[in-house]
Amino acid sequence: MVLSQFRFVEVGRVAYISYGPDAGKLAVIVDVIDQNRALVDGPCSGVSRKQMNFKALELTSIVMKIPRGLRPGNLRKAWEKQEVQKKWDSTTWAQKIANKKKRAQLTDFDRFKLMKAKQARNRLINVEFGKLRKTVKRPAPRLRKKKSVKK
Amino acid sequence: RVPALYQMKIFAPDKCTAKSRFWYFVSQLKKMKKTQGEILQCKEMYEKHPLVIKNVGIWLRYVSRSGIHNMYREYRDLTSAGAVTQCYRDMGARHRARASTIQIIRVEEVAASKTRRPNIKQFHNSKIRFPLTHRLNRKLHKPRFTTSRPHLTF
Secondary structure (H helix, E strand, O other), rough: OHHHOOEEOOOEEEEEEOOOOOOOOEEEEEOOOOOOEEEEEOOOEEEEEEEHHHHHHEEEEEEEEOOOOHHHHHHHHHHHOHHHHHHHHHHHHHHHHHHHHHOOOOOHHHHHHHHHHHHHHHHHHHOOOHHHHHHHHOOOOOOOOOOOOOO | OOOOOOOOOOOOOOOOHHHHHHHHHHHHHHOOOOOOOOOOOOOOOOOOOOOOOOHHHHHOOOEEEEEEEEEEEEEEEEOOOHHHHHHHHHHHHHHOHHHHHHEEEEEEEEEEEOOOOOOOOOOOOOEEEEEEEOOOOOOOOOOOOOOOOOOOOO
């Protein structure tokens, strides 16, 4: 994998916190402490400014344009101005998380509705598939040439 | 006659250990024992700016298997207490020095230009930027068995 394909830890990189008390929240890397830790802040997502190990951070594709060590008040302004929440919500990652959450909160009736919806969709797909299958010309069965044993 | 008053900055996990270490150091430095003196105050000193990253220089003295040595080490941390904790862990890892054999002489915040260690200086870059390569999969048991190889490059 080429270096340019990685997401970089840099000032302004928005990260998703994967575990710990703030799991599931977004935060910005405000400064890098050392090889393992960053100073992280998420004023609009309820993460107070703190140090976090990179192991708990999953880097997103969003990078904010902020100076190093930006104060929380100004960081909040920059977050809202650069529409970080909107950018995050439009990513597939965020949508997958939202879907998972929705699925976990389904009631039995919702699951029934889901089952019926899936059934209806699959029926439509199968009907089309059947039509396609009929139109394909069946190739003539190939005669197998038996290898003659040379005496 | 006013008795002498001494103040020390002790790095310890709790008040009890702090008082004990106070007497340990004071006896070494002055002719005073726990029975001859009295601790007037033992209070926790909090970091003035716990959200500002500092380069902390630590001067210490430790006993190795073959002698006593002085050291100067640098750490990057938000608090001096955090840096001292890092120091103890680091000394244990690199020199197998146990906490009882380490004496912290001096802890000081060092300006970035005055730091001496290259592994600290490498973080003095306003446009610091690095990837997290080869992210290990620590969830070995979730799932324990799987048919797909773990995804390590993000």
